[in-house]
Amino acid sequence: MQDATRxxxxxxxxxxxxxxxxxxGPGDGPAMKLPPPPRLSGRTLRTIVRATDSGALRKLVxxxxxxxxxxxxxxxxxxxxxxxxxxxxxxxxxRAMHPRASAELGVPQVERRHAPTAATLRAAYEAGDxxxxxxxxxxxxASHRFAAESPTMGPMLYVDEDRALHDAEAAGRxxxxxxxxxxxxxxxxxxxxxxxxxxxxxxLGMRDAGATDTKDATVVARLRAAGAIVLGHTVMTEYGMxxxxxxxxxxxxxxAIDAGHVAGGSSTGSAVAVxxxxxxxxxxSDGGGSIRIPxxxxxxxxxxxxxxxxxxxxxxxxxxxxxxxxxxxxxxxxALFLEVVSGEDPGxxxxxxxxxxxxxxxxxAIGRGVKGLKIGVLEEEIAAAGTPMQRAIETALRTLEQDxxxxxxxxxxxxxxAPAIGYLTIGLEAYAALSELREQRFDSLGADVxxxxxxxxxxxxxxxxxxxxxxxxxxxxxxxxxxxxDVLAMPTTVGPAPAIAHAEMRDGMSDTVALAGACRFAFLGxxxxxxxxxxxxxxxxxxxxxxxQLLADAWDEATVLQVLGHLERRGVAEVPxxxxxxxxxx
Numbered sequence: 082m083q084d085a086t087r088x089x090x091x092x093x094x095x096x097x098x099x100x101x102x103x104x105x106g107p108g109d110g111p112a113m114k115l116p117p118p119p120r121l122s123g124r125t126l127r128t129i130v131r132a133t134d135s136g137a138l139r140k141l142v143x144x145x146x147x148x149x150x151x152x153x154x155x156x157x158x159x160x161x162x163x164x165x166x167x168x169x170x171x172x173x174x175x176r177a178m179h180p181r182a183s184a185e186l187g188v189p190q191v192e193r194r195h196a197p198t199a200a201t202l203r204a205a206y207e208a209g210d211x212x213x214x215x216x217x218x219x220x221x222x223a224s225h226r227f228a229a230e231s232p233t234m235g236p237m238l239y240v241d242e243d244r245a246l247h248d249a250e251a252a253g254r255x256x257x258x259x260x261x262x263x264x265x266x267x268x269x270x271x272x273x274x275x276x277x278x279x280x281x282x283x284x285l286g287m288r289d290a291g292a293t294d295t296k297d298a299t300v301v302a303r304l305r306a307a308g309a310i311v312l313g314h315t316v317m318t319e320y321g322m323x324x325x326x327x328x329x330x331x332x333x334x335x336x337a338i339d340a341g342h343v344a345g346g347s348s349t350g351s352a353v354a355v356x357x358x359x360x361x362x363x364x365x366s367d368g369g370g371s372i373r374i375p376x377x378x379x380x381x382x383x384x385x386x387x388x389x390x391x392x393x394x395x396x397x398x399x400x401x402x403x404x405x406x407x408x409x410x411x412x413x414x415x416a417l418f419l420e421v422v423s424g425e426d427p428g429x430x431x432x433x434x435x436x437x438x439x440x441x442x443x444x445x446a447i448g449r450g451v452k453g454l455k456i457g458v459l460e461e462e463i464a465a466a467g468t469p470m471q472r473a474i475e476t477a478l479r480t481l482e483q484d485x486x487x488x489x490x491x492x493x494x495x496x497x498x499a500p501a502i503g504y505l506t507i508g509l510e511a512y513a514a515l516s517e518l519r520e521q522r523f524d525s526l527g528a529d530v531x532x533x534x535x536x537x538x539x540x541x542x543x544x545x546x547x548x549x550x551x552x553x554x555x556x557x558x559x560x561x562x563x564x565x566x567d568v569l570a571m572p573t574t575v576g577p578a579p580a581i582a583h584a585e586m587r588d589g590m591s592d593t594v595a596l597a598g599a600c601r602f603a604f605l606g607x608x609x610x611x612x613x614x615x616x617x618x619x620x621x622x623x624x625x626x627x628x629x630q631l632l633a634d635a636w637d638e639a640t641v642l643q644v645l646g647h648l649e650r651r652g653v654a655e656v657p658x659x660x661x662x663x664x665x666x667x
Contacts, residue, residue, distance in 0.1 A: 117594050118145070118149050118593050118594060120585070120590055120591070120592040120594070120595070121532075121590060121591040121592070122582075122584065122585045122588050122589065122590040122591075123584060123585075123588040123589075126528045126529065126532065126588070126589065126590065126591055127528050129142065129532065130528050130531045130532050130535065133532070133535040139535050139538065139539060140539055142532075142535065142536065143535065143536045143538070143539030143540075144539070146532075146536045146593060147536070147539075147540075149593040149594075149597070150500065150501055150504050150593060150596070150597060151497075151498065151500065151501040151597075152501045152504060152505060152544075154498065154501065155498040155501035155502050155505075155548075155551060156501075156544065156547055156548075156551075158495060158498060158551060161554075162495050162498075162551060162554045163547075163550040163551055163553065163554045164550060164552075164553025164554045164556065164557050165550070165553060166546060166549055166550055166553070167549055167552070167553050167556075170388065170401040170402075170431075170610065171388065171389060171431065171610065172387055172388050172389070172556070172609060172610030172611055172635035172636075173556045173557070173559075173560045173609070173610075173635065174560070174634060174635040174636065175559075175560040175561075175562075175563035175564045175634045175635070176563070176564060176634055179567075179634060179637045179639070179640060181446070181449055181454070181567075181639070181640065181643065182449070182452070182453055183445065183448065183449040183450070184448070184449060184450035184452055185448055185449075186448045186449070186450050186647075186650065187448045188200075188412075188413050188444050188447045188448055188646065189411070189412065189413070189447070189646055189649040189650040191410075191411050191413075191649070193656070194662075194664075194666050195358050195656075195658050195659060195662050196355065196356065196357075196358045196361075196381075196410040196656045196659070197358060197361055197410065197665055197666055198361045198409075198410050198411045198413065198414055199264065199265060199268045199361040199362060199413070199414050199417055200264075200411075200413060201361070201666070202216060202267065202268055202269075202361060202665070202666075203256075203264065203266070203267065203268070205666060206253070206256050206267055207256065210666075211665075211666065211667070212249075212253045212267075213249040213250070213252040213253045213256070213266075213267035213310060214246065214249045214250050214253055215667075216249065216267070216269060216310075216665050217245050217246055217248075217249035217269060217310050217312070218246065218249075219663065219664065219665050219667075220245075220269050220312055220359050220360065220663060220665060221240055221242055221245065221246075221312075223357070223358075223359055223663035223664070223665075224236070224237045224240055224312070224359060225240075227334070227357060227359075227661060227663075228332070230661070232335055232340055232583060232586065233332045233333075233334060233335075234334045234335060234337070234340070234353065234357065234660075234661055235316075235332060235334055236271070236315050236316060236334050236349070236350035236351070236352075236353040236354040236357070236359065237271065237312070237313055237314065237315055237316070237350060237354070238274050238284070238313070238314040238315065238316045238331065238350065239274075239278075239281060239313045239314040240312060240313040241278070241281075241311065241312065241313040244311075245269075245310050245311065245312050245313070248305070248310050248311070249267065249310050252266050252267035252308050252310060253267060255308065261308060262306065262307050262308040263307035263308055263309075263417075263420075263421050263440070264417050264420075264440075265304070265307045265308060265309040265417055265418070265421055266307070266308030266309075267308060267309075267310065268308075268309050268310065268360075268361055268362070268417075269309070269310045269312050269359070269360040269361070269665075270304050270309040270310065270311055270312065270360055270362055270363060270364065270418075271311075271312040271313060271314070271315045271350070271351060271354045271359065271360050271363045271364070272300075272301055272304075272311060272312075272313075272314060272315065272351075272363065272364040273314070273315050273317050273347075273348050273350070273351050273363070273364055273365050273366055274286060274291075274314040274315060274316060274317050274350075275317055275321065275347075275366050275396060275397050275398050276298040276300060276301060276364065276366070276395055276396050276397065276405065277291075277295040277296065277297060277298040277301070277395035277396075277397070278295075278297060278298075278301060278311070278313070278314060279295065279296050279297045279301075280293055280294075280295070281293065281295070281314065282294075282295045282397075283295075283298075283395070283396070283397035284314070285317065285319075285320050285321065285397050285398065286316065286317040286318050286319040286320060286321065286328050286330060286331060286347070287319055287320060287330060287525075287526075288330045288525050288526075289518075289522070289525065291397075295395070296395070297395065298392075298393075298394060298395025298396060299392040299394040299395055299426045299428055299429065300364060300391055300392055300395070300396075300405050300422045301364075301395065303421055303422045304364070304421065304422060306421075307421035309421070312354075312359070312360065314350075315348070315349070315350025315351045315353075315354055315363060316328070316331045316332075316333060316334070316349055316350035317331075317346065317347045317348060317349055317350060317351075317371075318333075318346035318347040318349060319331075319526065319527050319529075319530050320398075320511060320515065320530060321346075321347035321366070321368060321371060321398055321403070321511075322347070322511060322529070322530055322533055323346050323347060323529060323596075324345060324346050324347065324369060324370050324371060324374045324596065324599040324600055324603075325343045325345065325346055325579070325581075325590075325592070325595055325596070325599060326343040326344040326345050326346040326349040326375065327343065327346070327529070327581070327585065327586055327589055327590055328346075328349075328527065328589075329527040329528070329529075329587070329588065329589040330527060333349055333350075333586060334349065334350065334353040335581070335586075336353075336378060336379060336578050336625075337352075337353050337356035337357055337379045337380070337659040337660065337661070338356075338379065338380060338624060338625060338626060338657060338659060338660065339578075339623070339624065339625060339660070340660065341580055341581065342378070342577070342578040342579060342580050342581060342625060343378070343578050343579055343580075343581045344375055344378060344379060344578065345374040345375030345376075345377070345378040345379065345578060345599065346371060346374065346375060347366070347368075347371040348363075348365030348366060348367070348371045348372055348375050348408060349375055350363075351363035351364060351365040351375070351408050352365070352375030352376055352378075352379045352381060352383075352408050353375075353379060355379075355381055355408050355409060355410055356379040356380065356381055356656075356659050357659050357661055357662065357663050358410075358659070358662050358663040358664065358665060359663045359665075361409060361410045361411070361414045362407050362408065362409040362410065362414040362415070362417070362418050363407065363408050363409075364405065364406075364407065364418075365383065365405075365406060365407065365408045366396065366398065366403055366404060366405045366406070367385040367403065367404045367405075367406060367603075367606075367607065368398065368400060368402045368403035368404070368507050368607060369402065369500075369503050369504075369507050369600050369603055369604050369607055370573075370574075370599060370600050370602075370603025370604070370607075372384070372385050372404075372406050372407075372408055373385060373573050373603055373606075373613065373614070373615040373628065373630060374573070374574055374599050374600070374603060375408065376408045376573075376615050376617075376628065377573040377574055377615045377617065377626065377627065377628030377630075378574070378577060378578035378625070378626060378628075379578075379626060379659075380617040380620075380626030380655075380656050380657040381408055381409065381410065381617060381656060382408070382409045382410070382411060382412055382414070382415055382614070382615065382616055382617065382645060382649075382654070382656075383406070383407065383408040383409065383415070383614065383615050384406050384407060384415045384419070384612060384613070384614035384615075384638065384641060384642070384645075385404045385406050385606055385607070385612065385613050385614070386404060386405075386406045386419060386423070386612050386638050387404075387610060387611065387612045387635050387636050387637075387638065388402075388404055388431065388610030388611075389429075389431040389432050389433075389435055389610070390404075390419070390423050390432075390435055390612070390636070390638065391404070391405045391406060391419070391422050391423055391432075392405075392422075392424075392426035392428060392429040392432050393405055393429050393431070394426055394428030394429045395428075398514075399510075399514065400506075400507060400510040400511070400514070401506065401510065402503065402506055402507050402510075402604075402607040402608065402610075403507075403607075404607070404610075405422075406418075406419070407419065410656055411649060411656075412447055412616075412642055412645045412646040412649050413444065413447060413646070415614070415642060415645075416443035416444065416446075416447060416642055419438060419443065419638060420437075420438045420440055420442075420443060423435065423437040423438055424436065424437030424438075425437070435636075442639075443638070443639060443642055446639035446640070446642050446643050446646075447642050447643060447645075447646035448646070449643045449647075450484065450485070450643075450647060451481050451484050451485055451486040451643065451644060451647045452484065452485030452486070453485060453486075453487070454481075454485075454486045454487070454567050454568070454640075454643070454644070455486075455487045455489055455565070455566040455567045455568075456478070456481060456486050456487065456488050456489065456566065456567065456568055456569075456570050456644070457489050457490075457491040457562055457563075457565070457566035457567075457568065457569045457570065458478060458488050458489065458490055458491065458570050459491060459492070459493060459496065459569055459570065459571045460490055460491075460492070461492060461493075461496070461497070462493075462496055462497070462571040462572065462602055463570075463571060463572060465497065465572075465575065465601060465602075466572040466574075466575050466576065466601075466602075467575055467576035469576065469577070469619070469621040469622070469627065470572050470574075470575065470576055470627050471572075472619075473618045473619030473627050473629070474570070474572060474618065474629055476618070476619065476653065477616075477618045477619075477629050477648060477653050477654075478570060480648070480651050480653050481644070481647065481648070484647065484651070489565070489566050491562055491565070491566060491569070493558055493559065493562060493605075494558075495551075495554065495555060495558065496555075496605055498551070499555060499604040499605040499608055500597065500600050500601055500603075500604050502548045502551045502552055502555070502604065502608060503600065503603075503604030503607060503608055504600075504604075505540065505544055505545060505547075505548035506545070506548050506549070506552065506608065507607075508533065508536075508537050508540075509537055509540060509544070509545045509548075511533075511537075512533075512534055512537035512538070515534065519534055527589045528588075528589050528591075529589045529590060529591045532591055552608045552609075555605065555608055555609060556608070556609045556610075559605070559609050559611065559632075560609075560634075563611075563633070563634045567633065567640055568631050568632065568633045568640050568641065568644055569631070569632045569633075570629065570630070570631055571602050571605075571629075571630050571632070572601075572602050572627075572628070572629065572630060573602060573603070573615040573627070573628030573629065573630040574598060574599050574601065574602065574603075574627075574628065575597075575598035575599075575601050575602075576598060576621070576627070577620075577621050577623070577625030577626060577627055578625055578626075579592075579595045579598070602630055603630075605632065606630075606632050609632075610635065611632055611633065611634065611635055612632070612633050612635075612636075612637060612638040612641050613630055613631065613632040613633075613641065614630070614631050614638075614641040614642065614644075614645050615628040615629065615630050615631075615645075616628060616629050616631075616644075616645045616648045616649065616653075616654035617654050617655060617656060617657070618648065618653055618654050620657065624657070626657055629648070629654075631644050631645065
C-alpha cells in the first residue's frame with residue numbers, strides 16, 4: 082500500500098459526550114469505560130416511551146440517546162469542520178470528467194441457480210428453457226411459501242398477481258418476436274413499499290393504508306416501460322426509521338442466511354427477495370444506508386446512486402438524504418436497473434441536467450478492470466470495524482492491488498461524526514414529516530418510532546442548521562479527496578447482522594449499539610449525495626455476510642460498478658446460498 086497520507090481539511094477534534102466512554106479530565110483519574118446501553122424491547126420499551134410524556138424525563142432520555150449516538154460530539158466540532166449553510170442539496174462534484182482506461186475484460190460471468198441474475202433469466206427465455214410467465218408464476222408461489230415459514234421469510238407486503246402474470250405473458254411474446262424493450266424485459270423486479278404503485282399508493286411500513294388513487298412512481302413506470310415485471314410491494318421498516326429490519330406493523334422476514342439474525346433495513350423485503358432468488362434485482366431506497374445495509378447483511382450487491390440520478394417523484398419519503406436505487410444479485414443487475422430508470426424527470430427538479438445512461442455503457446465500465454485506478458483507503462474507518470470485517474477488506478484490497486490498482490492511504494478526520502450529523506438530518510426531517518400523524522394518531526406508531534419522535538422533540542431548529550453546516554464541511558472535504566483518488570474504500574457496516582430474538586421481532590426494539598454499528602459508515606454517502614455501492618466480500622465464523630463499500634464522485638456510478646465488478650470477476654465478491662430458494666429456474 083502506498084505510504085503517502087493525504088488528509089482532508091478539518092479542525093482538531095472536540096470530544097463532547099462520546100457514545101460509550103466517559104473521558105476523564107485533568108486530575109480526574111483514569112478514564113472510566115461505561116457499559117454499552119442495553120437493547121430495549123417489549124414492556125421495557127413501552128414503559129420508557131410512556132415515561133417520556135413527562136417533559137423532564139423526555140429531556141433526560143433524549144440526552145442519553147443523543148450521547149449514545151455521538152450527537153453532542155458532532156455539534157461540538159470547531160468552525161473549521163463547517164461550511165456555509167447550504168442553499169441546496171445537490172451533490173458537490175470534484176471533477177468535471179472521469180476518464181478511465183479499460184482492459185476490456187467484459188462483464189463477470191455469473192453461473193449459479195440460487196439468486197439468478199437478469200442475464201441468466203434472459204438466456205433461459207431465449208433458449209426456450211423458461212418463459213417470463215413461468216418465472217412470474219414461480220415467484221408468486223414462492224412468495225406465498227416464504228410467508229408461511231416460521232419464522233416468516235416472506236419479503237412481500239402485496240403481490241400484484243394479475244398484473245404480474247399479464248405483463249409476464251406480454252414480455253414473453255415480445256421476446257419471442259424479437260421486440261424486447263430492454264435487457265430487463267421479462268425480469269421480475271419487486272419494489273419497496275416506499276414508492277407508489279398504481280392503485281396501491283405507498284404505505285412506508287406504516288399501519289395506515291396508502292392512497293389508492295395514485296399512479297405509478299416515475300421509477301416504477303420506467304421499469305414497466307422497459308418490460309420488467311413489477312411483482313408488487315416489498316416490506317420495509319416503519320417510515321424507514323430502522324436500519325435493522327424490525328417493524329411491529331409488519332410480518333418482517335429474517336436474514337436470508339440465518340433466521341436468527343436481522344435482515345437489515347429499511348429496504349428489508351427488497352434485499353430478502355433478491356437473496357432468496359425471488360428476483361435478480363429489487364428497488365430499494367437509502368436515506369442512511371437502507372440499500373447498502375440489508376444488501377451487505379444478506380450477501381448481495383447494492384448501490385445508492387448520486388442524489389438526483391433517479392427520480393423520486395412518487396417516493397413517499399422525501400427529505401434531503403434519501404435516494405432510490407437497486408439491490409441486486411450481481412454488479413450487472415445494478416447497472417441494468419440504473420440504465421432504465423435514470424434520467425431527467427419533470428416531476429423531480431433534482432434530476433435536471435441528469436442525462437441518464439446510454440444502453441450498454443455501464444457494461445463497458447464494469448469491464449474496465451482496475452489497473453491504474455487510485456483507491457483511497459480510509460484506514461481510520463476500517464479500523465473502526467470489527468476484526469472479521471477488517472480481514473475481509475484487507476483481502477479484497479490486496480486483490481485489487483495485485484491486479485493493478487494503486488492503494489492510497491487517505492484520512493477524513495470528521496468522517497466518524499457523519500452518523501451523528503446524519504441522525505440529526507434524517508431524524509428531524511422525518512419528525513417534521515410525521516407532524517400530523519404525531520398529533521392525531523401517535524399511538525398508531527410502533528414504540529421504537531414513538532421513542533425516536535420523543536428524542537427528536539428535544540432537539541431544536543438550531544441543531545438541524547448546525548448539522549447542515551457540518552454536512553457542508555463534509556461535502557467540501559470529501560470532494561477534496563476525490564480530486565486525488567478515484568474512489569474511497571471503507572466498510573459497509575461495523576460487522577455482520579446482529580442476532581435477534583422472536584420476542585424482539587414481535588414487540589419491536591430500540592438498540593443504539595446495533596443502530597450505530599449498522600449506520601457507522603453509511604451516512605457519509607447520504608450527506609454528500611455521492612454514489613456508494615457495496616459488494617459481499619466475505620463471511621464471519623458463523624457464516625454471516627459482510628460488505629465492502631466504495632464511494633465515488635458525483636455522477637460517477639461507473640467507477641463504483643467498475644470496482645464492484647472486478648471483485649465479482651475475481652471471486653472475492655460472491656452471493657452466498659440462502660437457506661431457502663425460490664427456484665425460478667426450476
